[in-house]
Amino acid sequence: MGDIVTVVSAALSVLGAIVAGVMTTWSARRNAMFEHRLAAERHEATKAEQAQEVISRYREPLLLAAFNLQSRLHNAVGGTYLAEYLNHEDEDERRYARDYTVYVLADYLCWVEIIRRDLRFLDLGDEDSNRTFNRHLTLVGTAFSSLKLPGTHFRLFKGQQRAIGELLIETAGGRADSMTYPAFCARLDQSLEFRRWFRRLLDDVAEIVAHDWAGNERLLRAQHALIDLIDFLDPARTRLPDDRAKLIAIAPLPGQAQSSQAAPAVL
Structure with missing residues (x-):
C-alpha cells in the first residue's frame, strides 16, 4: 500500500x-x-509622428510656394498681366513677367523635392492625413506631366519636375532651403548649364498668352490642384490671405473637386 x-x-x-x-x-x-x-504599436505611432513632423516643418514654405504659383497661374491665364508686361517697353518689366513666372513653378517643385527627400526614408503606412497629403502633391504633378491635356507648354514629366526642384535646393547649416528669386536670376545669367534646364519654360511663358482657356487647360488643372493642396494645408484659412479662388469650372481630374471661377489673384 x-x-x-x-x-x-x-x-x-x-x-x-x-x-x-x-x-x-x-x-x-x-x-x-x-x-x-x-x-x-509604438513603432507605428513613431512613424506617423515622424511623418507629421516633416510635414509640419515644411508646411509654411510649401504653403507659400503653392500659393505664389497658383496666384501666378490664376493671373497669367485669367488676367491681362502677361499680355501687357511680356511686351512692355521696359526690359526689367519684361524679364520679371517671364522669369518670375518660371521661378514660382521651380520654387514649388523645390519644396516638394525637399519634403520627398525627408519622407522617402519613412514608411507612412495608412495614416490618412499622410496619404491625403501625398495625393494632393501627386495631383499637382500629374497636371503638369499629363499627356492627355492639350499643348506642350509647361508640360514637365516627373523626372523633369524633380530635376528642376533639385536645381533650386540650397543647404546651409544642415537645413535645406529654396533658392531666392535674385539668386535664381543670377544663375540664369551666369550658368549656361543651369539656364538650359529652364530655356523651354522661359519660352513657354509667351505661349500662355498665345493660347485661349482651352489651350491652357494644363495650367487650369494645376491651379485647381494647388488650391486643393492649400486648403488641405491651411483648412482654417489662417496662414494665408483668403484669396484662393479657382479659375473657371472644368471637368475635374480623378480626386479633384469641381469649382467655379472667382476673383483674380494677386501678382
Missing part, C-alpha cells in the same frame, strides 16, 4: 511539474506576444 501511495505521489509531482512548466511557457509566450504588439 505504501508503494502505491509513493508511486501516485511521485506521478502527481511529475504531473504538477509538467503543468507548471506548460503554464510558465504559455505565460512567457503570451507576455512576449503582448510586448511585441506594444512595440509594433
Whole structure:
C-alpha cells in the first residue's frame, strides 16, 4: 500500500511539474506576444509622428510656394498681366513677367523635392492625413506631366519636375532651403548649364498668352490642384490671405473637386 501511495505521489509531482512548466511557457509566450504588439504599436505611432513632423516643418514654405504659383497661374491665364508686361517697353518689366513666372513653378517643385527627400526614408503606412497629403502633391504633378491635356507648354514629366526642384535646393547649416528669386536670376545669367534646364519654360511663358482657356487647360488643372493642396494645408484659412479662388469650372481630374471661377489673384 505504501508503494502505491509513493508511486501516485511521485506521478502527481511529475504531473504538477509538467503543468507548471506548460503554464510558465504559455505565460512567457503570451507576455512576449503582448510586448511585441506594444512595440509594433509604438513603432507605428513613431512613424506617423515622424511623418507629421516633416510635414509640419515644411508646411509654411510649401504653403507659400503653392500659393505664389497658383496666384501666378490664376493671373497669367485669367488676367491681362502677361499680355501687357511680356511686351512692355521696359526690359526689367519684361524679364520679371517671364522669369518670375518660371521661378514660382521651380520654387514649388523645390519644396516638394525637399519634403520627398525627408519622407522617402519613412514608411507612412495608412495614416490618412499622410496619404491625403501625398495625393494632393501627386495631383499637382500629374497636371503638369499629363499627356492627355492639350499643348506642350509647361508640360514637365516627373523626372523633369524633380530635376528642376533639385536645381533650386540650397543647404546651409544642415537645413535645406529654396533658392531666392535674385539668386535664381543670377544663375540664369551666369550658368549656361543651369539656364538650359529652364530655356523651354522661359519660352513657354509667351505661349500662355498665345493660347485661349482651352489651350491652357494644363495650367487650369494645376491651379485647381494647388488650391486643393492649400486648403488641405491651411483648412482654417489662417496662414494665408483668403484669396484662393479657382479659375473657371472644368471637368475635374480623378480626386479633384469641381469649382467655379472667382476673383483674380494677386501678382
